[in-house]
Amino acid sequence: MGVKGLQNFMQRCCPEACVTVDLRKMASQHVARNTTSAHSTGPTLVVDGMACLCHWYTCENWVCGGQWREYMDVLKSWVEAFNSIGIRLVFFFDGVVEEQKRQEWVKRRHRVNGQISKIFRHIKEHGEQPGRELFCLPSGLAAFTSFALRSLGQEVFCSVQEADYEIASYARQHCCMGILGQDSDFIIYDSAPYLSVEKLRINSFTTVLYDRQRFCRAIGLAVPQLPLLACLLGNDVVSKEQMQHIRNNAMATYRKNNPAPQLGAPQAQMVLAVSQYVSSLWGGEEEETGHILQCMNLSAPHRELLKRGICSYLLPGQEDLQRGDISARPSAIALKKYVSPEILKACREKHVAAEGSMVYPVVFEGVVQCSNTLEDEQDTELLPQALVFKSCRQRIYGLLLDHDGSTVDTPAIREWFVFPGNPLKEPHMVHPVPVNLPCGRPNLDLLWFGTGSDVSALRLTSFLTILDCQDFTELYGSIEVSLLAVLCLVTYIVLQVQAVSQEDVDAYLSQAVCLSMKSPQELQYIKLPFLSSRAVQLGSLYVRGLSHLLGANCASGYPLPNTALMPWHSFDGQLFQSKYLLAHSGTETTVLLDSDSSRLSLFLHLREKLIETCRKRGRVLQSRPTPIAPEQSHKSTSVPGYRGRHAGWTSGGCEGWRTRGEVRGEHQHRGGWRERGEERTDRSENDNRERLWDRGHRGGGQHFHPSTYPEHHSGGLHNMNRPPGQSRGRSYRSRGRYQLAPRWSQPPAPGT
Template identity: 75%
Template sequence: MGVKGLQQFVDCCCPEACVTVNLREMARQHAAQTTDHTTSPTLIVDGMACLRHWYSCKDWVCGGQWREYMDALKSWVESFTSAGIRLVFFFDGVVEEKKRREWVKRRRRVNGEVCKVFRHIKAHGEQPGGNLFVLPSGLATFTPFALRSLGQEVFSTVQEADYEIARYACRHGSMGILGQDTDFLIYDSAPYLSVANLRIESLTTILYDRQRLCRAIGLSVTQLPLLACLLGNDVVSEERMQHIRNNAMATYREMHPAPLSGAPRGQMVLAVSQLVSSLWGREEEESRLIPQSLNLSDPDRELLERGVRSYLLPEQEAFQRDDSFPSAFEKYVSPEILKACREKHVAAEGFMVYNVVCEGVVECSNSLEDEEDNELLPQALVYKSCRQHIYSLLLLHRRDDSIVEPPAIREWFVYPGNPLKEPDLVHPVPVSLPCHQPSLDLLWFGTGPDISTLRLVSFFSIFDCQEFSELYGAVEDSLLAALCLVTYIALQVPALSLEDVDAYLSQAVCLRLKSPQELQQIKLPVLSSRAVQLGSLYVRGLSHLLGANSASGCPLPSAALLPWHSFDGRLFHSKYLLSHSGAEDTVLLDSDSSCLSLFLHLREKLTEACRRRSRVLQSRPSPEARYRDRHTGWSSGGGESWREMTGGHRSGGGWRERGESRQDQGGYENQERMWERGGHRGRGMRGGQHFHPQSYPYCNDGGLQSTNPPPKQSRGRSYRSRGRYQLAPRWSQPPGPGT
């Protein structure tokens, strides 16, 4: 993220370059100086740098408080628009291969933080505080959609994001760049404004003045790129130029023999600045990117030149970047598809398809996954089958009645057991359709009711849920998407229990009736590490729904697939605790008869789909869901705590509160008949599977202990030898190639 040590140097050793500014006043002055009075002063926002500041919700570990996050974004945007400032947002759309090493390094560092998060949850049953924070999974994926829904202009980059931001700001005469990356000090572009120092109430922040910085360190603006590369950045690693900095530091100390004050890193910046200043002097040297007097090996000189060029905008030198974007698989798709892919990607309207068709590579950052949990599969493996179908829909085509197969897609997915030394090579697997797989041009550009049906069937086929296309129009789009996703998870994850399914579906149904304020009032007596991972798994699945929808020609509106319509982390966690603690359906659905009816309908459809594929959901209450009250000891999750967790009303009470046994409610036979009628069911009967309470007797400390644990289920053949996880088999068909 930027130039090594430069941010610390500017903040601590160069106060004259840190100028406090009022953005309202800055916008007024900018408007007075510009000749174009048709548009408001424009601030370019580095979206990736702002995510941590935007997500200020109390709960982050449960999967994201998405509706509260939407309100926070809306308030943040309105603070600027009310001041007459137009915002333009940029988000990273690709990871350039020259920065892959740095990307991997950061992902490994975050892995360590994720591991600490889960250890804290399992030790204390609560979210860690202090500096231990990990962004909710999928935040970078869904935030551009959120901002677009708020009417904002959003771009997803096809090159290095910092470069595109600086270029756009320079070309459009923007009032500034809001971010937290010292690369914006190096680019000769708009003023660099700090989001870390932004006070949204007063719209004040710190402007890092590159002219004042240059005067302080004795360089010109054109010499800053070389300084950045010698100090180390994402292109030129810090280690690569260590010998140059050592020599510079030795020379600097000879010229400044008195004891030096300030941080060692600050001294290093001054030493390298002195070296850079000394390199130029002769006219022929000034015309070079890298002065010949800098003694370098040919590989180091070539790398340094590449790093310096990365900071030069098209208007600033004769050298021009190659802005043509040949597709990695252009022979498999039409020019019209390539054009549409790029346009949708740049406008932040699509997901995944550009990276597949034009880059041949897909990556996914860290997720909240417990590397010590051997039961739940990582999301990268759970959704691999789905991605293979997406790749097939995008790239496979027929020629003379034979399928022409493209090369494998390179996947950089972060998950436990993957050392990230090389990409996973994943081959497309054709979707199962009643007809030949349609061409992408037909799916994307075709018209008519038959094509609309084909898009819908193609979408659900990606998740092996073809029959759900019949529910289109009869069930809300967001709930239909949730049903598809939960069914897919149930088919792919053998460890998923009926309690887990109930938690997923009940929260999706209840979410529609809850305000952000009600969601914030939900009380969680304890956190379950398993529920945390299941919440993250669901949100990552929503991004795959977006990718499948884009590949299928968008049969569903993108808005229906976004998390604030079908998921809230705190609500899901409360439903998980209730479901695994034995709460009845009426309690799980907040005693709302319409919600209960809809929930039972969705669960029936899911159960039928699983049964057709020989997947039988088992009741498997989790001991982890039983919580210890800090003052009263262990609680079963019944009573008033159910009401507090859901923020709803309790009606009638459960069998535990009435002092009844499950047999007192009419016996298993009556419960089974109620199940078959789709009526209200007791928690002792799930999906036709008898749950025997004696299998989980209460321990002396009030916990649950399994004396007859369910047998471990096979996860199929090993995914790859380097990891410790195995891929769950698809229930409907044998594993395809590349599995």
């Protein structure tokens, strides 16, 4: 949300209102002014988390899915810098999209889709990441950042209304030192001082303060008149087009009274013209806004729209107009009957504390949205993430809204998911699907509030059933929890996307297994010979999948610690891209696992479980190596470890692609999901080679057959993960070296 052009006007035409400040001095002055205040909690900055994301994510690689461990280090340093000067931070993130702003949200999503198309075109043409002019945040960055900040001991809130409104309300209510963000609406709100994150220099703790009092003096208005000015200029509630006639009349009057205006820019003239018009409407500062609106030449619908826009800026204690109750939407009221009052209360608390995922918008709003993802609209074989994870969401909805064991009359959930080909003219209506267990349908109150070993086992079974991975129950406690989540996610993707190959699975699993051995610095300096656009989409698909795992985990009553589902424990974009190139070049499995025997043993075990589960469901994983773009390889240096069929990725090693007649860049498509609709059918490919299970054995040395593991001797790691009362299963005797770590009792240190 923001007033188009207002901040630029301040910087160009009202420089006296843009003041460079030292945050340390501001903090000292704030403490001195508030020493006698009963509500004083020390200097506090309320941080608009959404506005800060592009400033926090300074990692060089952004297109491969995210450099999550490196990003965690950046966040930790940023937080520690403010703590070192005694400034407390409180973070807010967007939790909903208000329906009155849906069309503006859609417009922005379409703009980003156009940018994403350019990103993939650049990768295909140049084999490298585009410059920052096409920068796009990694998928899921906002959601995972809130968890990251909480793990760093910070106070984090997720909004149930417009986030800007909640930020301004919190800052005013708690007498905060300032609001750190990048949105001109913070000039309009009569709240704490607005500080620019874009102008922030963390080394010197200086930034620019946009002073609303000085701004008002410069344009001849009072602070209470700013909301009307904002709406007439155009914002996310009142579009510029809807108030065009008011601005035209104001501009005509302004030019008549100022034949030689000092400020020549049309936008500057417009702000001054509308300011003079707003000033002329007030007979006195005490005049009510409602009376002013009645005096304006507006139709009834436009008057009501303007009233709603003004109300959006009025904070608690400031209202001279009635602010609507956003929680009283018909869809929200209709869905509340499907859950108990205790669930409603817990659901809202989890959401506000940024601990829940997906449950609040389902139960309270009946609507779920997901922003843009790095997806190639030209790749017709890889399904968009919105379609890949649809069945997972349906089961989450079914679990949340299964009232008295029935979802027959449950209303459909309105989904606003951005993906290629979706015009976003209206939401997709998605019906809940019940979660059926051998013991019947799980009760949500029991899952969330029940105790005992049986309930713990029920939570885990519910979570695994949502992902169609019930077979992995016996693995709980025998492998690291984050790797269990990886296995569930990759298995789900394989079951949903027929185009995913053996090589893709090897890339997913090998990078997850090897990640724990890499420091953030090692990951940062991985050198890639070039990028695969297909791997870029697969990386984003995986990270979006982690968001769905969080939703399934929350709905099931948290059988797994949310910490284990964070991307910095299972994914690194550059590492995945490197493993993808290795796997698709035919590199030996031992090399894929960095020649580490224990990691190879674990990798083979996970892959065996995945293949076995998929086979039971009729999904036979095929080997289908994707040709690598030979024209790009001569630009890159040799990368140690790339010793497959095309050692060193040299131009000479790429000649084989040409002689085999394979296309440049990506594999040939034979008709995709758009032509077939959402559902895909499995089909055989005569040109696929069956990949040998023990490819990694050709290099000689010790053999690691996937079904052979050392015995679990006494004195080894104890099973601390299994829910009480759950049987160990047949695999207990064969855990041995692939058991890595017990379930975390508390979040581990960042980067671990």
